[in-house]
Structures are given as structure tokens and as C-alpha cells.
Amino acid sequence: MQVRPALDELASALESINAFRDRPAGILRLAVSSVAAAMVIAPILGRFVAAYPAITLDISIKDGSVELVKGRFDAGIRRDKRIEQDMIAVRISGAARIVSIASPGYLAKHPAPKAPRDLRRHNCIRFRLADGTIAKWDFEKGSRKMTIAVDGSLIVDNLDLMLRGALEDVGIGYLVEPYVNSFIQEGRLVPVLEDWSPRFSGWHLYYPSRRQMHPPLKVFMEFVRNMNSLS
Numbered sequence: 001m002q003v004r005p006a007l008d009e010l011a012s013a014l015e016s017i018n019a020f021r022d023r024p025a026g027i028l029r030l031a032v033s034s035v036a037a038a039m040v041i042a043p044i045l046g047r048f049v050a051a052y053p054a055i056t057l058d059i060s061i062k063d064g065s066v067e068l069v070k071g072r073f074d075a076g077i078r079r080d081k082r083i084e085q086d087m088i089a090v091r092i093s094g095a096a097r098i099v100s101i102a103s104p105g106y107l108a109k110h111p112a113p114k115a116p117r118d119l120r121r122h123n124c125i126r127f128r129l130a131d132g133t134i135a136k137w138d139f140e141k142g143s144r145k146m147t148i149a150v151d152g153s154l155i156v157d158n159l160d161l162m163l164r165g166a167l168e169d170v171g172i173g174y175l176v177e178p179y180v181n182s183f184i185q186e187g188r189l190v191p192v193l194e195d196w197s198p199r200f201s202g203w204h205l206y207y208p209s210r211r212q213m214h215p216p217l218k219v220f221m222e223f224v225r226n227m228n229s230l231s
Contacts, residue, residue, distance in 0.1 A: 024219045026214065027056045028058065028074055029073045030058070031060050031062045031066040031076040032062065033061070033078075033079070036078075036079070039203070044223065052223075055216045068208055077203055078204055079200050079202070079204075086209050087206045087207065087208060088207055089205070090204060090225075092203050092205045093228045098177065099191045100193045100197070101192065102190055103188065104188075106123075106169045116139040116196055117146075119150050122172050124174070125152055125154045125166060125171050126154070127159065128155050134155065140196065152172075163175060163180065167183065176200070177197070
């Protein structure tokens with residue numbers, strides 16, 4: 001009777017079961033803005049899926065405000081830590097600038113603004129917030145801060161469309177710098193008012209404080225923070 005091989009097989013099977021238990025599995029539902037999808041999700045997507053094949057990512061693009069519990073989302077991603085009192089926020093990226101950008105074609109016909117107030121003479125691509133209001137543009141230079149209500153012939157509620165409008169010579173857009181860096185490097189977009197560009201504190205993952213963080217969310221948060229050297 002071959003007892004030893006049977007015991008070895010049993011030990012191997014138990015080891016496999018334990019290893020499987022150590023691999024988080026399940027569905028992770030995230031609500032993220034279009035910019036967060038491009039800046040936070042897209043760069044790590046392939047590596048995360050390869051590292052955690054048992055986790056199913058269910059990602060919804062939401063540029064407006066989101067009720068996580070009502071929408072049955074596990075977590076969301078916002079560009080700062082201003083969240084509701086019953087939420088927990090964890091920083092998952094470094095700080096970045098918000099820049100005003102335009103295409104060379106647009107600037108060939110319209111002299112670049114030298115100060116934020118000059119934007120009132122430009123066609124600016126405006127963003128409609130979830131509550132229906134049009135977002136104002138913030139600027140800062142040293143201790144000076146300024147908020148401008150811009151005008152323009154294109155209003156969008158999706159930041160990808162703002163980017164597309166800027167690329168198509170429609171007017172000046174207002175976007176997070178890392179989101180448009182590749183287009184700036186290619187010469188397809190040109191920053192304007194760079195010395196007035198404000199900064200934001202970075203992207204934050206937030207989730208309901210009443211819920212225990214389940215394994216897929218925990219490993220996702222740690223993975224993103226590691227990729228951004230924030231651990």
C-alpha cells in the first residue's frame with residue numbers, strides 16, 4: 001500500500017487550496033470619472049488583471065457626483081479628499097497641476113491669453129457639473145488666487161469631449177496635466193497661462209465607512225498605491 005504518495009498528494013492539494021484562498025476573488029465595482037479612468041485605471045489595468053485574474057473589475061465612468069451605496073459600488077475615485085462624512089478616503093496618487101491648453105491651430109488664430117481675465121475674450125470649452133451648473137476655472141500664482149466664469153460655444157459633461165474639442169481647434173480646455181501630457185509632448189496641444197496653473201492634492205479612492213473593506217478592494221488599493229509609490 002503506497003501511503004506516502006497519497007499523503008504527498010493530499011498535502012499538495014491542501015497547499016493548492018490554501019494558495020487559492022490567499023488570492024482575492026470576486027467582483028469589484030468602481031465608479032470613476034473619465035479622467036481618473038485614463039490616469040489611474042488605464043496605466044495599471046493590464047498588470048492588475050494579470051496579477052489578480054480571479055477579480056472581475058466592473059468599472060463605470062461617472063463624471064458627476066455618485067452615490068456609492070445606492071449605486072451598489074464598492075468604491076469611487078475622486079481628485080481630492082472632500083467626501084461625505086460616512087466615507088473613508090485613501091490617497092492613491094501624487095499631486096498634479098490643472099492646465100489650460102489649446103491646439104496650435106486655435107492659437108494661430110487667437111493670441112494666447114497672458115492673464116486669466118483674458119480668457120473672457122476666448123472660446124473656452126466649458127464643463128457642466130452633475131447639478132447642472134457650469135464649472136468655473138480656478139487659477140493661482142503665488143499667493144494670488146482667481147476664479148473665472150469662462151464662456152464658449154461648446155459645453156460638455158464628459159472630459160474626453162473637452163480634450164477632443166481642444167484637439168480639434170474648438171477652443172481652450174482646462175484639464176489635469178498628466179491627462180494631456182502626451183498631447184503636449186507631441187505638439188498637438190500647447191499649455192497657456194502656465195504660471196497660473198493651480199494644483200490639486202491627487203486622486204483618492206473612497207468607500208463607505210460602514211462596510212468592511214473586502215479583499216478585492218484592499219488589493220486594488222494597495223496595487224494602485226504601489227504603482228504610484230505611495231505605500
